[in-house]
Amino acid sequence: MENYKATQRDTLFVTQELLGMEAHYQALGFEDATDDLIRAIYGEAAKFAENVLAPLNQVGDDEGCTFNDGVVTTPTGFKEAYKQYVDGGWPSMAHPVEFGGQGLPYSLATTMAEWFSGANHSWAMYPGLSQGCMETLKANGTPEQQEVYLTKLIEGSWTGTMCLTEPHCGSDLGMLKCKAEPTDNGAYKLTGTKIFISAGEHDMSDNIIHLVLARLPDAPQGTKGISLFLVPKFNVDGSGNILDRNTVKCGSIEHKMGIKGSATCVMNFDEAKGFLVGEPNRGLACMFTFMNIARIGTGMEGLSATEASYQGALAYAKDRLQFRSLTGKKNPDGPADPIIVHPDVRRMLLTQKSLAEGKRAMAVYCMKMVDTTLYSDDIEAKKTAEAKLALLTPIVKAFLTETAQEATSYGMQIYGGHGYIKEWGMEQLARDTRICTMYEGTTGIQAIDLLARKVIGSNGELLKVFATEIKTYCAGLRGQSQFNAWANAIDSHVDEWIQISTDIAVSAQSNPDELGAAAVDYLMYAGYITVGYFWLQMAVTAQQKLDEGSSEDDFYRAKIMTAKFYFDRMLTRTRSLVSAIHSGSENLMQMEEALFSVGK
Amino acid sequence: MENYKATQRDTLFVTQELLGMEAHYQALGFEDATDDLIRAIYGEAAKFAENVLAPLNQVGDDEGCTFNDGVVTTPTGFKEAYKQYVDGGWPSMAHPVEFGGQGLPYSLATTMAEWFSGANHSWAMYPGLSQGCMETLKANGTPEQQEVYLTKLIEGSWTGTMCLTEPHCGSDLGMLKCKAEPTDNGAYKLTGTKIFISAGEHDMSDNIIHLVLARLPDAPQGTKGISLFLVPKFNVDGSGNILDRNTVKCGSIEHKMGIKGSATCVMNFDEAKGFLVGEPNRGLACMFTFMNIARIGTGMEGLSATEASYQGALAYAKDRLQFRSLTGKKNPDGPADPIIVHPDVRRMLLTQKSLAEGKRAMAVYCMKMVDTTLYSDDIEAKKTAEAKLALLTPIVKAFLTETAQEATSYGMQIYGGHGYIKEWGMEQLARDTRICTMYEGTTGIQAIDLLARKVIGSNGELLKVFATEIKTYCAGLRGQSQFNAWANAIDSHVDEWIQISTDIAVSAQSNPDELGAAAVDYLMYAGYITVGYFWLQMAVTAQQKLDEGSSEDDFYRAKIMTAKFYFDRMLTRTRSLVSAIHSGSENLMQMEEALFSVGK
Structure with a gap:
């Protein structure tokens, strides 16, 4: 949607008026995160989403990514937009100053992620995955790994991925087969095939850091025998200088229903050089931080699509003239009334609106809880926030994305047959957001996580x-x-x-x-x-x-x-x-x- | 879906065991329509759907239709499949013997339409629209129009369209502007633009007969000033020999979310030669037969997609191994159990199955009622059937298509991330069937029709x-x-x-x-x-x-x-x-x- 507008006013309502985020930030010691700064950052993020990302959304869908002998080219403009994103300092916002970050709170950076994804779901996945990679390294990397890799990721010159799924195992990671063999120099050789790797290969950054789940020799079967490894696209020296190409290669990219600007890669590891992250056989535990954050992030994508579809549908409902209101002409000078006068059109619009605004409040509330778990010194408050977050994370992931299916479908329906035509952008929103109930754990998986x-x-x-x-x-x-x-x-x-x-x-x-x-x-x-x-x-x-x-x-x-x-x-x-x-x-x-x- | 199977057994359950169609046909005087004949025809229709249409389904989606200076080329194989369809005598099945038809009942021909659409939604639209055109001419054409045009349509060498929508009017036909001016020789000159014309231009048939809603000079405003016209692509003589090209031309085709093999045309009428069908200013009334039949047909498309998606999802659910059943291993020799052991996968499958089979019964019941309205001599029975059909038509149209959205979405969901990948065919079913709640009157329009x-x-x-x-x-x-x-x-x-x-x-x-x-x-x-x-x-x-x-x-x-x-x-x-x-x-x-x- 080219006319996408970042919801600055409504987000401020949620953060400042409903959830008191300024006081929350002050209490956590983020003295810089004042109301003025928040508004200033929101303003810049809104401009970036509206002026840089939104105009590339349809381009991404039309062109998709292209694959040629291991090389992936992203759609026109994606690479340049990423450069602007890096130049704007966005990747580093919520990371520690010691690694080049700006030291602002997690929720401040992620609240705005709604707009990036709302403007351009596919594009937003590249930096989104990279943030997940950073969180995992922050929580589990050795000081050396953090020094060499995390710094570059935070800077944005490198990006990261998460390599979990294999052809025969998606939800059931206990079945994974990818192997990691120790070598003499403390490194490992990784061999196997990973699929559905978002941003696994692309042309935006100088290096790509893969976080890969694999099995050590003689590791126990099932989920208790999975370890986490860091495998760079290019090997680097201790100062982060790029050396030779590692033997991890993109074998192909998927042809998908939507998010066509996002490269979904088959990644082949052929004795690729990697490094253990965290303890052996504790790979899934190392992933949990990432997975929980990614699940909230995916829920946010559902929110983004809901809001974007509402905006598109609302514009059309005010503009399209068709029939008269049953209670008398509302546009007597025109040939018919705008369709927003019809109760059923309003029913669809209000379904979208009430979902978008309600889900926004819920998502930001969860991010506030994440702040508390990450930064608070108050053990009781931390425990309470962890409990709420544990309960709400699967709900945010699944409910926000499932209801996005209905909301984006209504966005098309309000347009009638025009909703089915590509140029209006409404059907792209529906296609793009359809992945959200499947990746990062299906709705069924979230539901069992919640209940059981x-x-x-x-x-x-x-x-x-x-x-x-x-x-x-x-x-x-x-x-x-x-x-x-x-x-x-x-x-x-x-x-x-x-x-x-x-x-x-x-x-x-x-x-x-x-x-x-x-x-x-x-x-x-x-x-x-x-x-x-x-x-x-x-x-x-x-x-x-x-x-x-x-x-x-x-x-x-x-x-x-x-x-x-x-x-x-x-x-x-x-x-x-x-x-x-x-x-x-x-x-x-x-x-x-x-x-x-x-x-x- | 290449592995699509026509539901012969279940359809026979509905027609022969549940609804007693053989007795129904005998009572209406269709003595040839015996159980044996029905089974024989079903067998041939199933083969055509499974072996000819299904293999072209993905081709149609991949290639789409192409447009070049007014000429529309359908996807590889579509034209040849249409020839087989004509050679097989399918277009003529339920039409009067006097015009070259086979004189079989309406419901016998249309019950199988589920399989054609289930195998290939896009392809099935070409003959589907043509059938609508035939019904309209049968009900409203002059003897001469029937002799010249209907015969060729029934034969299948020509196809037909319905031209209703204009850029500024879809649901609200009262606003339509297309003009028809009388000429000296009893014909009319039609001028205007129609959009969303399915099969408006293509390469399958020798001529295309457009049925066009337009206004005569000085016609009353609104729906009471709309007349129906027949406008051929090629003008013909009284024996149906093709003469010169008429001035109706395809201006472009739409780029859509799905049904990409179906040409959705902008049709420009530039003083095109046409003939009045039915009475002046009674165009909408002439269309009602068609519109009601088309609405049941669209409901059937929703049924088709539901069944096809169920078949695809079931195959995967039995094949894909992931996790163990919570009540103990069901596939002890394999590395995991097939996902059909999991209650939530069964919930989705049974939603699809119960919708497909329930909707099939409801749709065939409606077609049985259509038979009665068309053929019965029993005035009371006819009146009752008309009443039921009037009530049920908007429900069939909207309910069967709305629930198809859920069913095809579950078809993808059962595949997890694989459901989002084009090669499996599940996402195509969801995209193709998405149009069904919008065309032939949106769900909102059906709902007002039903209730008000x-x-x-x-x-x-x-x-x-x-x-x-x-x-x-x-x-x-x-x-x-x-x-x-x-x-x-x-x-x-x-x-x-x-x-x-x-x-x-x-x-x-x-x-x-x-x-x-x-x-x-x-x-x-x-x-x-x-x-x-x-x-x-x-x-x-x-x-x-x-x-x-x-x-x-x-x-x-x-x-x-x-x-x-x-x-x-x-x-x-x-x-x-x-x-x-x-x-x-x-x-x-x-x-x-x-x-x-x-x-x-």
């Missing part, structure tokens, strides 16, 4: 921490008659959420398939409640601003009206999800495998 | 006719304890459906926006109930077969298990839809237009 590992695995403790926050907030609203109904709705949903969790835990004791049978509906159910909680808070905050007297009455009134839509028409989706959850596993498991194909 | 025009416009009479059928059927099951719960569920849903309709009618009296606010949720609600009614019947039929003793126990057991899934997990979706319907229009209409974009 997080909720039941903690005996309900993680849920209790978040539920307490919500119930306390709702209790604090008692007596405020304006929000009574919504607060009661959220409060009773949370009680029901806890009860349902208990019910599933009990039934799963005799039949573990009850977990898988409930998981995805349970996750979506949790998502609608969580976003509902943020809508309640946003409505209350908006009303406070109105009560105080504001020059932005329209902004706050729109918030409250959008909240009403959410409570009336989105939160109520929990009713069918509860029915599905309660229906149990028999309706899924009773059919023998052969019967699925009988009569075909 | 059909249900409330008939004072509930149309709904009553169908509701009576359902309630009578459910009452007949009383005492059969096995199906009591399901019959009661359908019966009480029907009562609720009637009540909700009344509620909306009452609230719409004071505020017409209540119609638009409820419409789409109301249509989806009606769809889940209707398909549930067919699942009830299918389960009862299957149990009868089991009770009688059958060599196909697995087929019938699978039906009953799939019905259970539908009742447990699909029909329950009505709960959230009811909540949304009851929430009314305020949550949609209170926001001033300007507030939608405030803060953006």
Whole structure:
């Protein structure tokens, strides 16, 4: 979408008015991260997203990446945009000063990632993956690895990847086969094939640092025998000077439904030189920081697409004239009324709007929690933030991306047949965001993580921490008659959420398939409640601003009206999800495998 | 999907066992349409779909159509497949013998259209549009038009189009501007631009017959001033011999998300020679036969994609090994279990399966009703069929296509990241079927047609006719304890459906926006109930077969298990839809237009 606008005003509402990020930053010791600085950075990020990235979005889709004998060329303009990104200092924002970073908080840098992805999903994946690589090295690299590699990554002159998937194993990493053999000089030789490696090869940076999961000789089977290795595209010396080409090569790139400007590579490791990162056989543990951050990042991509599709659909709905309003002409001088007068068009627009704004609040809230886990000295606060983040991460990943499918589909639907035509950009948003429920762990994987590992695995403790926050907030609203109904709705949903969790835990004791049978509906159910909680808070905050007297009455009134839509028409989706959850596993498991194909 | 299989067994279950089509054909005087003939024709159609059309599906997507100075070239093999289709006598099957047709019933020819579209959506659109053109000429053409044009269309040597949409008017045809000026010789000169004309130009047939909506001079404004014209690509003489090129030309073709093998044309009429079809200013009425048939046909496309996606996903789910079942190894000799052991994969597969089979029953039922409206001498039976068809047509169009979005999305999701890669064909199914909720009247248009025009416009009479059928059927099951719960569920849903309709009618009296606010949720609600009614019947039929003793126990057991899934997990979706319907229009209409974009 060429006309994409960064949501500066709404993001400031979430960060400054709803979540009090300035005070949060001050409390964590980020004294520079003042309201003024935040606004200044937002302004620059918005310009970059709108003026540099958005105009390249359709180009990326039209041209895609090209592959020729191991060399990947990114679409016209991608390389130049990356240079501007590096020159602007964006890669280094939230990294330690000692490695050349700017020492600003994590959430400040990542909040804006919504705009980069909203303007150009494919392009934003290159620096996005690189950030994941940096976090992993920051948490697990040796001082030497950090000195040589992390510095260059933070600078942006090199980029990074994460190499997990192999042809026969995606979700089930325990099956991975890639081998790492020790050599005499402390390095390793890596051999195997990795697939679906985003940014595995491209023309934007001087070197590419692959973080690769592989097995040492005699490593235990399964996930307990996986180690993490750093494998550079070009070998380098101790000062980071580039030496010879390493024997890791891109074998081909995938032809995909969307994100065509993002190179999805098959990477062949042929005794490639690599270095162990972290402890042997602890590779998955080293990846966890990255994977959790990447999951929130993927959730953000779902948010980005939702917002971008809303903006595109809204412009068309105000412009396209078709039929008269059933309650009388609204555009008497024109041949018909703009389609935004029709209730069903509004239903689709408000679905997009309420999802975009609600998901934004939820995502930024999670990033605030990440800050606390990374920087806080308050052990209790850290523990609480970790608990909330553990619970919410799979919800953010899956709910924000699943609802993006609906939102981007509505974006097309509002255009009618025009939505299907490439030039409008609406169908690209739908295609690009379709990957988000699959990569970084499918919705099914997130759902099992949430229900089995997080909720039941903690005996309900993680849920209790978040539920307490919500119930306390709702209790604090008692007596405020304006929000009574919504607060009661959220409060009773949370009680029901806890009860349902208990019910599933009990039934799963005799039949573990009850977990898988409930998981995805349970996750979506949790998502609608969580976003509902943020809508309640946003409505209350908006009303406070109105009560105080504001020059932005329209902004706050729109918030409250959008909240009403959410409570009336989105939160109520929990009713069918509860029915599905309660229906149990028999309706899924009773059919023998052969019967699925009988009569075909 | 190259491995697409026509659903001969399941279609025979629906036509012969569930709906008694053989007896139906005999009663309508189609003595040739015996069970043997039906099976023989199905066999040939299946071969054509599987062996000729399916292998061209991916080719069509990869190559698309090409445009060069007014000439459109279809993808490799499309033209040859069309020749085989003509040589096989397929175009003429359900047309009158007097025009060279085979005189078989409508539903016999159209039931198989599922397979043509399932094998190759894009290709199937060329003959599909042509059939619509034939129906319109059959119903409205002069004897001379039928003699010259219809004969050639039925033969298949010419194809036809329907030219409705213009750049500024899609749903709102009242705004159309295309002009038709009478000439001295009884013909007309047509001038204007039509867009989104499927098969408007291509290389498959010797001539293309456009049916074009246009305005006569001094025609009334709006829909009451629209007439229908026949405009051939090549002018012909009274014997159908081709003369000179007419001044209608393809100006360009669209670049679309999917159905890339289908040419979507901008057609420029520059004083093109045309002939009036039907009465002046009655063009829309002439189109109604076509539009209703096209809507059922589009619903069928949604069914086709659902089935094809299920087949692809099922094959992968049985093949792909990933993780162990939570209830113990199911494939102890392999490195992991096939993913079909996992409840959530089964949830997605059964969603696809229960939708495909339920929608098939509903679609064929509608085609049976079309037969009755076309051929029956029994005035009462005809009236009843017309009433049911009027009610069900918008539901078939919108519900079958909306649920195809979910089904084809699950088809990708079951593949994980591989679902996003073009070579597997799953993402093409999702892209191709995405158009179906938009063309031939969007879901929003169908929903208003159903609720405002059909249900409330008939004072509930149309709904009553169908509701009576359902309630009578459910009452007949009383005492059969096995199906009591399901019959009661359908019966009480029907009562609720009637009540909700009344509620909306009452609230719409004071505020017409209540119609638009409820419409789409109301249509989806009606769809889940209707398909549930067919699942009830299918389960009862299957149990009868089991009770009688059958060599196909697995087929019938699978039906009953799939019905259970539908009742447990699909029909329950009505709960959230009811909540949304009851929430009314305020949550949609209170926001001033300007507030939608405030803060953006």
